[in-house]
Amino acid sequence: xxxxxxPAVGDVxxxxxxxxxxxxxxxxxxxxxxxxxxQLVDTLARLAAESVDELPEVxxxxxxxxxxxxxxxxxxxALRFPAVGVILVTSDASPGLxxxxxxxxxxxxxxxxxxxxxxxxxxxxxSQWSVGVRRHLGHGGDVFTGAGGTVVTVSGAKGGVGATxxxxxxxxxxxxxxxxxxxxxxxxxxxxxASYLDIQFRRSVVDLAAITDISPRVLADAVFRHDTGVAxxxxxxxxxxxxxxxxxxxxxxTSALRSRYEVVVVDCGAQLxxxxxxxxEMADTALLLTTPDVLAVRAAKRTVRMWDRLQIRKAEExxxxxxxxxxxxxxxxxxxxxxxxxxxxxxxxxxxFKELQGAxxxxxxxxxxxxxxxxxxxxxxxxxxxxxxxxxxxxxxGRLRGGDRGSVSFRRRREGGG
Numbered sequence: 266x267x268x269x270x271x272p273a274v275g276d277v278x279x280x281x282x283x284x285x286x287x288x289x290x291x292x293x294x295x296x297x298x299x300x301x302x303x304q305l306v307d308t309l310a311r312l313a314a315e316s317v318d319e320l321p322e323v324x325x326x327x328x329x330x331x332x333x334x335x336x337x338x339x340x341x342x343a344l345r346f347p348a349v350g351v352i353l354v355t356s357d358a359s360p361g362l363x364x365x366x367x368x369x370x371x372x373x374x375x376x377x378x379x380x381x382x383x384x385x386x387x388x389x390x391x392s393q394w395s396v397g398v399r400r401h402l403g404h405g406g407d408v409f410t411g412a413g414g415t416v417v418t419v420s421g422a423k424g425g426v427g428a429t430x431x432x433x434x435x436x437x438x439x440x441x442x443x444x445x446x447x448x449x450x451x452x453x454x455x456x457x458x459a460s461y462l463d464i465q466f467r468r469s470v471v472d473l474a475a476i477t478d479i480s481p482r483v484l485a486d487a488v489f490r491h492d493t494g495v496a497x498x499x500x501x502x503x504x505x506x507x508x509x510x511x512x513x514x515x516x517x518x519t520s521a522l523r524s525r526y527e528v529v530v531v532d533c534g535a536q537l538x539x540x541x542x543x544x545x546e547m548a549d550t551a552l553l554l555t556t557p558d559v560l561a562v563r564a565a566k567r568t569v570r571m572w573d574r575l576q577i578r579k580a581e582e583x584x585x586x587x588x589x590x591x592x593x594x595x596x597x598x599x600x601x602x603x604x605x606x607x608x609x610x611x612x613x614x615x616x617x618f619k620e621l622q623g624a625x626x627x628x629x630x631x632x633x634x635x636x637x638x639x640x641x642x643x644x645x646x647x648x649x650x651x652x653x654x655x656x657x658x659x660x661x662x663g664r665l666r667g668g669d670r671g672s673v674s675f676r677r678r679r680e681g682g683g
Contacts, residue, residue, distance in 0.1 A: 463628025
């Protein structure tokens with residue numbers, strides 16, 4: 266059986282050199298190369314969603330791949346796609362880098378300039394390892410394919426536009442529909458999900474920052490299980506400790522959560538940090554909250570352009586959500602779409618802070634009345650984003666709590682045109 270090899274190489278000359286050598290290997294079947302880290306992960310996730318058998322046996326990662334550094338990319342691939350063997354191609358063949366590559370999950374290292382014999386030997390060994398892993402795991406539905414759960418980030422164009430409230434309600438909607446859900450406060454200095462839900466906690470996201478191998482038990486120790494069933498990973502009580510969560514740590518934490526929960530909602534706040542940027546980059550859906558006023562829309566436009574310049578997220582891959590919307594305001598969603606150059610969610614969240622104030626002040630936002638038009642809109646947004654299961658399936662699962670059924674029923678009526 267031919268060995269499927271997926272090269273991940275950003276440099277044009279390196280692509281030509283590697284693909285030429287790979288095509289000469291016996292029983293090798295090189296596939297079209299990917300040019301950056303995002304394309305690699307997306308390609309593997311798409312193949313894994315079909316079947317573990319669709320995944321290539323070997324992935325060859327060039328040292329100059331970007332925007333995610335090669336070792337961090339290898340770690341993510343190893344976590345999410347454990348049946349895929351990764352080879353690092355690098356000009357640094359020192360023992361230190363070899364050890365770091367192995368710690369990240371690589372199965373082999375090949376030095377530049379490339380040698381046919383060395384490459385052939387490594388590919389053969391890694392291919393045999395991959396086939397052995399798949400044989401050991403077996404085939405079919407019990408094999409973890411690595412596609413993992415859905416990650417949604419919620420960022421604010423500026424402070425005070427409602428990102429935290431939105432993140433909480435999206436997570437509550439997903440959990441109430443029967444999907445295991447984690448809510449992460451990645452607003453590391455000023456995050457306040459704990460106050461919205463009136464909880465006391467000891468552990469925070471910082472406790473995972475220095476851990477290189479986040480096992481299910483370690484993850485379980487760090488999360489707080491809320492009464493609603495949502496797993497909470499909270500911001501540190503001391504804001505200065507947020508600096509301990511690097512972009513690398515954020516990627517590892519997000520990958521670990523993705524592998525354990527069907528839905529992961531990340532509140533990124535309004536300030537760009539390395540950690541929040543990493544979360545936005547990894548997200549399946551990145552939401553940017555704005556209000557329909559000049560200052561907020563300008564801030565949204567600046568954020569979209571900054572994400573694009575820093576290669577965090579392209580404008581067309583970002584979804585703007587309009588909060589505190591009224592029909593009377595001059596700035597409507599179509600205008601915001603033209604200004605920001607992004608898609609805008611069909612669901613706009615109406616302006617009605619009066620109905621929220623009591624729940625926010627008491628830390629009972631999870632007990633917001635079903636008649637709340639804000640809650641109804643946010644749960645409808647969850648349906649639009651595909652974060653909730655079909656309402657009838659959720660009801661059969663028996664996991665909806667009495668206070669949640671009204672919102673899910675509202676979403677069904679809206680989708681039915683009622």
